[in-house]
Amino acid sequence: MHLGNRTLCLLLIAGMLASIPGAVHSADDALHLENYRGQVVILDFWASWCVPCRRSFPWLNSMHAKYAEEGLVIIGVNLDHNKADAETFLSEIPADFQIYYDDDKELARQFDVIAMPSSYIIGRDGEQIKRHLGFKVRLQPEYEAAIIEALKKRGT
Amino acid sequence: MMMSKVKPLFVASLVVWLGCGCSSMGVEPWERDILAKDEMQLSGDPIEAATDDHIYFSKEASSGGRGFGGGGCGCN
Amino acid sequence: MSNSDKHKVTATLAAATCSLLGSSLPDPVHAQEDSTWDFNTALLYYGEDNDRVQDLSVSVLAKRTLVDDRLLTLGITLDGLTGASPNGALPQSFAQTFTQPSGKRIYSIDASQLPIDDTFKDTRLALTANWQQPLGRLYQFNVGASASREYDYTHLGINGKIARDFNKRNTTLSAGVAIAHDSIEPVGGAPEGLSPMLNVGDLSNRNKSDTKDIFDVVVGVSQVISRDLIVQLNYSYSDSSGYLSDPYKLLSVVDGVSGDAIPRPQLPGIEGPSHIFLYEQRPEDRVKHSLYAQAKHYRNGKVLDASYRYMTDDWEIDSHTIDLRYRWPIRGTHYIEPHLRFYSQSAAEFYNLSLVDGDPLPDYVSADYRLGDFDAITAGLKYGWQTGGGKDMSVRLELYRQSGKVAASQLIGNQVNQDNYPDLNAIILQIGYQFGK
Numbered sequence: 001m002h003l004g005n006r007t008l009c010l011l012l013i014a015g016m017l018a019s020i021p022g023a024v025h026s027a028d029d030a031l032h033l034e035n036y037r038g039q040v041v042i043l044d045f046w047a048s049w050c051v052p053c054r055r056s057f058p059w060l061n062s063m064h065a066k067y068a069e070e071g072l073v074i075i076g077v078n079l080d081h082n083k084a085d086a087e088t089f090l091s092e093i094p095a096d097f098q099i100y101y102d103d104d105k106e107l108a109r110q111f112d113v114i115a116m117p118s119s120y121i122i123g124r125d126g127e128q129i130k131r132h133l134g135f136k137v138r139l140q141p142e143y144e145a146a147i148i149e150a151l152k153k154r155g156t
Numbered sequence: 157m158m159m160s161k162v163k164p165l166f167v168a169s170l171v172v173w174l175g176c177g178c179s180s181m182g183v184e185p186w187e188r189d190i191l192a193k194d195e196m197q198l199s200g201d202p203i204e205a206a207t208d209d210h211i212y213f214s215k216e217a218s219s220g221g222r223g224f225g226g227g228g229c230g231c232n
Numbered sequence: 233m234s235n236s237d238k239h240k241v242t243a244t245l246a247a248a249t250c251s252l253l254g255s256s257l258p259d260p261v262h263a264q265e266d267s268t269w270d271f272n273t274a275l276l277y278y279g280e281d282n283d284r285v286q287d288l289s290v291s292v293l294a295k296r297t298l299v300d301d302r303l304l305t306l307g308i309t310l311d312g313l314t315g316a317s318p319n320g321a322l323p324q325s326f327a328q329t330f331t332q333p334s335g336k337r338i339y340s341i342d343a344s345q346l347p348i349d350d351t352f353k354d355t356r357l358a359l360t361a362n363w364q365q366p367l368g369r370l371y372q373f374n375v376g377a378s379a380s381r382e383y384d385y386t387h388l389g390i391n392g393k394i395a396r397d398f399n400k401r402n403t404t405l406s407a408g409v410a411i412a413h414d415s416i417e418p419v420g421g422a423p424e425g426l427s428p429m430l431n432v433g434d435l436s437n438r439n440k441s442d443t444k445d446i447f448d449v450v451v452g453v454s455q456v457i458s459r460d461l462i463v464q465l466n467y468s469y470s471d472s473s474g475y476l477s478d479p480y481k482l483l484s485v486v487d488g489v490s491g492d493a494i495p496r497p498q499l500p501g502i503e504g505p506s507h508i509f510l511y512e513q514r515p516e517d518r519v520k521h522s523l524y525a526q527a528k529h530y531r532n533g534k535v536l537d538a539s540y541r542y543m544t545d546d547w548e549i550d551s552h553t554i555d556l557r558y559r560w561p562i563r564g565t566h567y568i569e570p571h572l573r574f575y576s577q578s579a580a581e582f583y584n585l586s587l588v589d590g591d592p593l594p595d596y597v598s599a600d601y602r603l604g605d606f607d608a609i610t611a612g613l614k615y616g617w618q619t620g621g622g623k624d625m626s627v628r629l630e631l632y633r634q635s636g637k638v639a640a641s642q643l644i645g646n647q648v649n650q651d652n653y654p655d656l657n658a659i660i661l662q663i664g665y666q667f668g669k
Contacts, residue, residue, distance in 0.1 A: 049192040052232045055299075079186035108186055114400050115369075116185045116231050133369060134232035137299040162521040162544060166467040170453060182402025182456045190460050195535045195559055196528055198454060198464055203274045203291050203664060204628070206307075211278060211660065215634065217577055217603055218543040218551040220448070220468060221522035227454055227462040230401035232301055232366070 031075070031100050031107060034126065039071040040150045041122040045102075045113050047079045048089035053117045056135040061096045063147060070151050071124070077102050079116075119143075121150050185230060192229030270295040270668030276311075280658045284348065285315040295668075300366070305376075307360040316350035320481040320599035321509055322586055323347065323650040324493050329506035333419045333480050335435045338503045346654050349480060351419075356382035370397045378412075387414045389446075402456040410448040417441040418479035425477055425513025426593055431504030437511075442475035452524075460530035470520040477514040483599045485510060488588045491645030510587060512598040520545040535559040548581035549603065565618035571630065573610035579603060585642055585652055601636060601653060608634040612660070624666040632658040 033041065044060060046053035057076075064074050074097035080086040083101055090099065102108055111120055115133040123129045130146050132139075183191075190196060199205065205222070213219040272293040279286045289311030296304040319330065328341045332351050341347045362376035374393040380386070389412030397404050416422060421438030423429075430437060452466035484493045485508040493507035526539035537557040544550045554574040561567045580603040582596035612630030619625055636653030643652070 045186070047186055047189065049189045050229055050231045052301075081187075081189050085189075105184070105186065108184070113185055116188065116229070118185075136232065162523055162542070163467070166451075166465070166523055169465060182399055183459050185400055187459045188456075190530050191456060191462060193530070196460075196462065196530055198462065198526065198528060200537065200557075201272075201626075201664070203272050203293055204662065206309075207274065207276055207289075207291070207662065211632075212575075215602060215632075215656070215658075216551070216575060216608065217545075217547075217549045217580070218520075218522070218541070218553065218575075220470075221450075221466060221524040221541045221543065222526075222539075227404070227456060227464075227528075230397070230456075232369070 031077075031102075033122065036073055036122070037126050038124050039073050040067075040124055040147065042072065042074045042119055042147070043077055043107075043111065043122065044074060044117060044119040045077045045079055045108060045111070046117045048085040049080075050116045052135040054089075054093060055137065056117055056119075057093045057095060059135075059140060059143075061094075063144065064097045067147060067151060072147060072151060074098065075100050077107055079105060079108055079113075121146055123150050123153055125153075188229045188231075191227055192231075196227065198227050267296060267298045268668060270297070270666070272664070272666045274662055274664045276663075277661045278658060280315065280656060282346075282348075282654070283316055283350065284656070285313065285317060285352075285658075287311055287313045302365040303363070305360070305362040305364070307358075309356075309358040311356050313352060313354040313356070315352065316348035317352060317480070318601055319347050319349045320512060320601075321347040321484045321507075322486070322493070322599075322647065322652050324484075324507075325646060325649065327506070328493065329504075330509065331429055331432055331503075331505055335420045335430070335433060335438075337432060338505075344650060346651070354382050354384075356380060356385075358387075367394075370401075371395065374408075384418050385414065385416055387412060389413070391448075393450075404454045406450075406452045406454070408448075408450045410446075412446040412448075414444045414446070414474075415441055416444065416475055416479065422475065422477075422479045423511040426510050426597070429482055429505045429509040429511065431499070431502050433502075434504075444472060444474035444476060447471045461527065463525070463527045465526075466522075466524040468520070468522040468524070470518075470522075472518045472520075473516060476516065476518055477512055477598070478600055479511075481512045481598060481600045482509040483512060483584065483597060484508075484586045485589050486586045486644060486647070488590065489645055491586070491643065491647040494589050508589070510593075512600065513596050514582070514598055515547065515596050518545055518547055533561045547603070549577055549579065551575065551577035567616050569614040569616065569628075571610065571612040571614065571628075573608075575608040575610075577604075577606060579605040585638065585647070586644070588644070601656075604653065605637040605639075606634050606653075607637065608632065608656075610660075616664075621667075624664070626662075626664040628660070628662050628664075630660040632656070632660060 044056065046056070060074055060076070063072065076095050076097055076099045078086045078099055078101050086101065117135050119132045120128055121130040129150050132143060209220060274291045276289045276291070277287070289309055291307065291309040293305065293307045298304070321328065321330070323344050323346050326343050328347060329338050330341070330347065330349070331338055333349070334351065339349070358378070358380035360376065360378045362374055364372065364374045366372050372395045376391045378387065378389045378391070389410060391408060391410035393406060393408035395404055395406040417440065420435055421440050422442050424437045424439070427437040448468065448470045450466055450468045452464055454462065454464035456462050486493055496505055496508050498504065520543060522541055522543045524539065524541045526537070529536045539555045541553040552575070556572045557569055559567055559569045580598065582594060582598060583603045584597050585599055587597065610630055610632045612628055614626055614628035616624065616626035634656035636655070638653050
C-alpha cells in the first residue's frame, strides 16, 4: 500500500503528538533517568502558575525541534498541586516534549529545586552539567549554547 | 516616650526574625501556587490603596507606612 | 525499550521523515510572551454631609510589562473638589462673620453653626511614574517620580526602593527612600502665624508663598509563613520641614469666663471679621515614626487581609489603625469584599479648641480638627466580577465616620452649649474597571 508522502508525514506527526501527552507517569512509574544514557536530558521543572514557565515553553519547543535528532531529550517536570491546572496550561501552551508529573515532589527534592522554573542539563554520561535558575529571554542564547556544548560531548 | 520605643522594637523584631527559626520558615519554591494569586499579593488593588491613602491623609494626621514587596509566585 | 524511548524514536522518525519528504514540522515558536499593557481605571465620589467637602475623581493606572520581569507604571489622577471645610473657629450662640482667604469679601455663619469656609473649588492633577526591574536574580529595584498641581499647591517628588530575597524567596527585605518638595501659594498669600484675620482688602499680614520638604525612609521585611499565609512588617521614618501650617485655618479668641468669642471693633464702610480670630501656627518641623504589620491568609478561596499600624510623632500625636478586609468569592468570578477600618488618634500637643483672651500666646497652636483627639470607623463593601470580555470590574461603597472627643476640661463657659467638634460623616463610592492585552 502506497501512502502519500504528506499522509505518511501527517500520520507520523499524529502518532507522535498523540503519544506525547500519553507519556505521563504516575508516582509508581518513576522517571528512570538512567534510561537516557547516551542522550542529553534537560529536566525543566515548571508549574502552571509560574509566568516565566509560560515564556519558556515556546523556547523549549524550539530546542526540541532543533536538537532532538542530535540526542536532546526535554522532560518537563510538572510540580503543580493539582494535575488539572497543569493540563489546562498545556491545552493553552502545548509542549512538544515529554511531561512528567512529579506527584510526590521526589524528583524536585532529589534535584534540590530552589527556583521556579529550574532547568538542569544532564550530559550523555548521566552527570549533571549545568543548572539554570529562572528563565530570562535575554539569556536564551546562553541556554542554547550550553545545550550545544552538552550535545558535542560523546558519552560512553 | 512612645517614640523611642518604636525603633528598638522594630530592630529587635528584625533580629529575632532573621536570626531564629523564622528565617527557615516558609515553603518550597513549588508550593507558591496560592501566593501567586492576584488576591494574595501584599500590595492589593493599587488605585484603591492610593485613593484611600489620599482620603485618610486629608482627614487624619497619619499617613502611609504601608506596603512593599515580597510574596507572590517567587519566580525567576 | 522503555515507553519514553519509544516516544523518542517515534518523534525522531517523524521529524526525519517529514523533513525528507519535504514537508516541515510547525515552525518553532520563538515569540515569547510579548510586552503587554494593562490598564486600571477608577471613578471615585467622596462626599461629606452638612455641605462639607465633595470630591469627584478619575484615575488611570497604565502598566507595561516588558520581558524579563521589567515593569513601567504610569498613573494619572484628576479630581475636582467643592464644598466647605471647617476653618477652626468655634460655633457661637450668635452669628459670626469672616473674611475669605482671598481677602475679597466676607462670609457669614449663623448662630450655633460650625464655621465652615466654602470658597474651595479646586481641581487637582496628579502624575506618577515608576520603573521596576530585577538586579541579578535576587534583587529588585524601583525608581519613581510623582508630581501634583492644584491652584494653591504644587508637589514634586522622587522615590527609590531596593528589595532582596532570602531563604528560597520566602523572606524579602526592602528599603525605600522618598523625597519631596512642595510649594504652597495660598489664595491671598500665607498669613503670618498667630496674626489676626484682617478686614476685606487688607493682605498686609500675608506672605506670597512658602515651601515644605519631606524625607521618608521605609524598611520592611515580608515572610512567607506557609502555603497560604504571608506577613510583612515595615518601619517608616518621615521628616517634614518648612511651612507645615494650614494657611486657611484659625482659632477663635474667647473670653476666659464665658467662653464666647471676643467682638472686634467694626469700622464704618469696611467689611471684616465680626470677632477676633488668629491664624494658626504649627511647628516648622515634624518627625513621624510608624510601625506597620500585615497578614494575608487564604482559606478555601477566601482571603483575609488584616493590618495594624501604629504612628507616633514629635507633635505628640499617637494613632492606631486596624484594617480588615475579607474577600469572599461567590459564583464564578464574582466576589464580595467587606471592609472594616478602625482608627484612633490622640491630639497634637499644641491642639486647642480656642485661645483665651489675655493669656500669653503659645508658640504653636491649631484648632484644626484633623490634629485633635478622635476615633474614626470605616465600614464598606466591595463587589467585583469579570465581564464577558474577561475584564475586571468592581464597585465599592464605604461609610466613614469620624467622632471627635472633647474633654469637658477643655471647654470654657458657654462652649459646653455648642457642638464644638461635630462628627464627620462621609460616603465613598468607587467604580473600578481593569482591562489590558
